[in-house]
Amino acid sequence: xxxxxxxxxxxxxxxxxxxxxxxHKTKNNEYRLIYELIEEQVEKTPNAIAVELKGSYLTYxxxxxxxxxxxxxxxxxxxQPNDIVCIMVKRSLQMFVALxxxxxxxxxxxxxxxxxxxxxxxxxxxxxxxxxxxxxxEMEYRFLSFKDKVICVDEPDIYxxxxxxxxxxxxxxxxxxxxxxxxxxxxxxxxxxxxxxxVNLLYxxxxxxxxxxxxxxxxxxxxxxxxxxxxTLIPLALGLRVAIADENDQKNPKSLCNxxxxxxxxxxxxxxxxxxxxINHNKNLECLKNLKVVMIGGEPLxxxxxxxxxxxxxxxxxxxxxxxxxxxxxxxxxxxxxxSVDIGMxxxxxxxxxxxxxxxxxxxxxxxxxxxxxxxxxRGYLNRPELTAQKFITDLSAFHEKIYRTGDLxxxxxxxxxxxxxxxxxxxxxxxxxxxxxEIENCILKFGAVKQAVVTAIDGKESIKYLxxxxxxxxxxxxxxxxxxxxxxxxxxxxxxxxxxIDSIPQTLNGKIDRKALPxxxxxxxxxxxxxxxxxxxxxxxxxxxxxxxxxxxxxxGITAIEQIDVNNQLTEVGINSITYIKxxxxxEGQFNFEFGEAELNxxxxxxxxxxxxxxxxxxxx
Ligand code: AMP
Numbered sequence: 001x002x003x004x005x006x007x008x009x010x011x012x013x014x015x016x017x018x019x020x021x022x023x024h025k026t027k028n029n030e031y032r033l034i035y036e037l038i039e040e041q042v043e044k045t046p047n048a049i050a051v052e053l054k055g056s057y058l059t060y061x062x063x064x065x066x067x068x069x070x071x072x073x074x075x076x077x078x079x080q081p082n083d084i085v086c087i088m089v090k091r092s093l094q095m096f097v098a099l100x101x102x103x104x105x106x107x108x109x110x111x112x113x114x115x116x117x118x119x120x121x122x123x124x125x126x127x128x129x130x131x132x133x134x135x136x137x138e139m140e141y142r143f144l145s146f147k148d149k150v151i152c153v154d155e156p157d158i159y160x161x162x163x164x165x166x167x168x169x170x171x172x173x174x175x176x177x178x179x180x181x182x183x184x185x186x187x188x189x190x191x192x193x194x195x196x197x198x199v200n201l202l203y204x205x206x207x208x209x210x211x212x213x214x215x216x217x218x219x220x221x222x223x224x225x226x227x228x229x230x231x232t233l234i235p236l237a238l239g240l241r242v243a244i245a246d247e248n249d250q251k252n253p254k255s256l257c258n259x260x261x262x263x264x265x266x267x268x269x270x271x272x273x274x275x276x277x278x279i280n281h282n283k284n285l286e287c288l289k290n291l292k293v294v295m296i297g298g299e300p301l302x303x304x305x306x307x308x309x310x311x312x313x314x315x316x317x318x319x320x321x322x323x324x325x326x327x328x329x330x331x332x333x334x335x336x337x338x339x340s341v342d343i344g345m346x347x348x349x350x351x352x353x354x355x356x357x358x359x360x361x362x363x364x365x366x367x368x369x370x371x372x373x374x375x376x377x378x379r380g381y382l383n384r385p386e387l388t389a390q391k392f393i394t395d396l397s398a399f400h401e402k403i404y405r406t407g408d409l410x411x412x413x414x415x416x417x418x419x420x421x422x423x424x425x426x427x428x429x430x431x432x433x434x435x436x437x438x439e440i441e442n443c444i445l446k447f448g449a450v451k452q453a454v455v456t457a458i459d460g461k462e463s464i465k466y467l468x469x470x471x472x473x474x475x476x477x478x479x480x481x482x483x484x485x486x487x488x489x490x491x492x493x494x495x496x497x498x499x500x501x502i503d504s505i506p507q508t509l510n511g512k513i514d515r516k517a518l519p520x521x522x523x524x525x526x527x528x529x530x531x532x533x534x535x536x537x538x539x540x541x542x543x544x545x546x547x548x549x550x551x552x553x554x555x556x557x558g559i560t561a562i563e564q565i566d567v568n569n570q571l572t573e574v575g576i577n578s579i580t581y582i583k584x585x586x587x588x589e590g591q592f593n594f595e596f597g598e599a600e601l602n603x604x605x606x607x608x609x610x611x612x613x614x615x616x617x618x619x620x621x622x
Contacts (some may be wrong), residue, residue: 031172031196031375035103037237039064039165041359045213045239051096053244053264059092062147063100063236065163070101070134073151079107079131081170081348084178086130087223088112088121089137091246093612094153095223097177098134099232105165107131110190113224114139119489124180128190128382138402144530156333172196178382179226181324182435182494184426191329193228197327204347208332209293209318213239218260218276219266220245225432226324227298228271240267251578252283252601253586260287267291269320270425271298272305273464277579279308281586291315299321300420301341317341320419324402324434326350327376327392331418342417343410346457350374352418353403354410359393362411368408371423373403389486396519428457430465431579440469440486440494447485449473452505455496456515460557464579466522469496473502473602480573487572497575498558521558544592544620545613551587552609555580567610594619 046061058066074085085102087109089095102109110128112121125133125146133143137154151158176195205211211234219242221229235242243263245610249255260268268291275296279285285525289292291313296305309317315336317547321343322330327358328615331352335342346352353361354368362368373391380388394402409421437455444453452472460466471477476527479499486495498521506517549562556575565574571581581603583595596619597606606612 010466020205031174033103033168033195033231034171034176034198034202034237035100036168037202038100038233038279041237041239046211048239049241050236051093051219051242051244052317053091053093053246056093058096060236063093063096066097066159067100067104068163068165069159069161070097070151071166072105072106073158074101074132074134075106075166076153077132079105080176081106082133083107084110084128084175084484085132085134085505086110086112086125086128087134088114088142089134089153090114090138091223091244091250092136093244095240095244095620096171096236098153100236100535102134103170103176103233106166106169106174108177109191109192110178110180111223111228113222113491114142114324115222116224116491117154117488118142120491123187123489124190127187128178129208136569162227168454170195172199174329175379177229179224179324182427182439183387183503184436184438185387185440189384190388191324192379193226193324193327194379197378198229198233200349201229201327201329201347203236204350205230205329205332206238207348208334209295210316211235211238211293215266215267215292216241216247216262216263217269218243218244218265219269220250220270221258222250225298226328227269227271227320229328230295239330241379248601251603252582253278254524255313255601257282257285260291266315267293267295268294268315269297271431272296272301272428273299273431273579274311276464278304279305279312281582285312285403287511290314293318295320298432300422303339303341306335306341307339321418322376323372323404323406323408325378326372326374327378327408330374330376331370333417342413342419344417346372346374347356347376350376351401351403353399354418355405358536359395359398365411365413365419367409367411368377370406370408370418370420371399371403373399373401373408377402377404428465430457430467430493433491434466435494437467440467440490440496443486443489444469444471446480447482449475449477450482454505454513454515456518458520458557460497464557466498466557466575467494467496468500468518470500470502470505470518472502477501480570483573492572492577495572497556497577506518521560541613541617544617547591548584548588548609548616549606551584552576553589554581555587565609565611570608571606571612576603587599588616592616592620 042060047059049057050060050063085107087324131444133150140152140507143150172195176198177193178190180190183189208451217235217240221228243265249259294315301319319333321331330350331343332344351373353371356362356368405423409424410418412521441453450471450473454470456468457465508514549565553559553562573594
């Protein structure tokens, strides 16, 4: 194998770096546990604010005491290391008490997004064999069938328990959490992450990114997405203040901007989709100005977005790359001084291999599948030995360690960084969420009359992808019935914006589905965003309806003509999701010159389009 000089030098440096004894292990080469590091921080800064939400907060001491009390209660329910405790609470200070409480009890947490449909939640609780479910007063009713397992974090009697730290029962090789990601077989799969991987992430990130007790980080990500760990456990182990974004801040770019300013957050972790939305829908981006660090990751970052964000902030900008299976982030690139995007180099105790079809490392800068080894590696998929064997290569003769096949196409650059070139399978990211298209297809196929189904992700307006479902059926199918069927088991972000019935699924010459030959859902119309300077108060009801329909047409992927919109349609039926809803709100506010109320900013507020139109009319005419 011939390599040019720069490539061999880089490999040598990599080799040397890997020989350095990791300094965060104990003398017996055991990792500490993340909550032990947080307990040490509690000793150092007991009175500093650990978490805050809209004016209420918990200091490090208070958070520690409360989570100890909860942990005692969890232990009393007989929970052992490697047992799973499901957490489903609304975004609150208690969410942090729950996370820490489970770890201190010695168990592993399974975070569940309350927005998930009932069927998915029940599946996760049953598949994981969760021993305990931590819920709150608002969510408790959703677990009636698991009544005996539920602890409600709002119950006052929990806080009669002892506030002192518990004796340690879990080891670094025990599970810290399980996160479910979309599964190609039609059901989500649980990725098992051990304590040592979380602590490795802590040091791997703090090696490369300046994070200290003086910083304030936003907890913005939904609980079921693994990057949430970087906004919760990691900052707490480093003494930062964590400002929680609530459900409204997550959905509404204006509230998010206000929160960044109000909380004085200076560290932000964000997906490119959310960052794009923040930039597109705020006239004033003062909120980005005082940031010190922006970690962008979870999906490909474009050079255009990188350039755009630099125009608003002098913060250091990092591109973060990693799959859930290797613990949040595996590589980091500092792009502050750069115009081109790559995913940088691996964090400590992490090895990257780029392999060819024969599972051999590629030479030079050839393209291949990106594989990851090291201390961040997951134990595998819960209850899925076959899938685990397929995705994790354990042939030690080839790589001297177990490695995870990411399904990402990548290549080494001459400077030793890695460039990510897209996917080699049907996994896509929609608004930062990881989706296996086969999971949606399998779900569509369960709808009786459908014979075949294919789902594709299409580049839509403002570079945001949307899903389009194609199906074959003998008889006409009601799209609302089909959608209703999907809503029962798929989260919102997995619902296709468009359903198209076709005669047959096109195939390539070798018999595979020819996704490129699928008919596009229609040419997306030109943005007709020009302002109509007509006086809003004098507008007739029909004009208001027409304007709103135009805005929907211009915002929702797959809608090309206003005739496709029936005012009696549900918002979700025409493909309006939480992100497109906010875009429509911003357009309406700009056009009619009024601000939506707090409650109306929530897309769940209006079920059918007519209700939204009536609300706008009432606001204009008042
Ligand atoms: P998840 O398990 O949800 O974190 O998704 C992991 C996948 O997201 C990776 O395998 C990549 O396909 C994609 N991904 C994550 N971060 C990046 C990034 N910075 N650049 C490109 N793709 C990314």
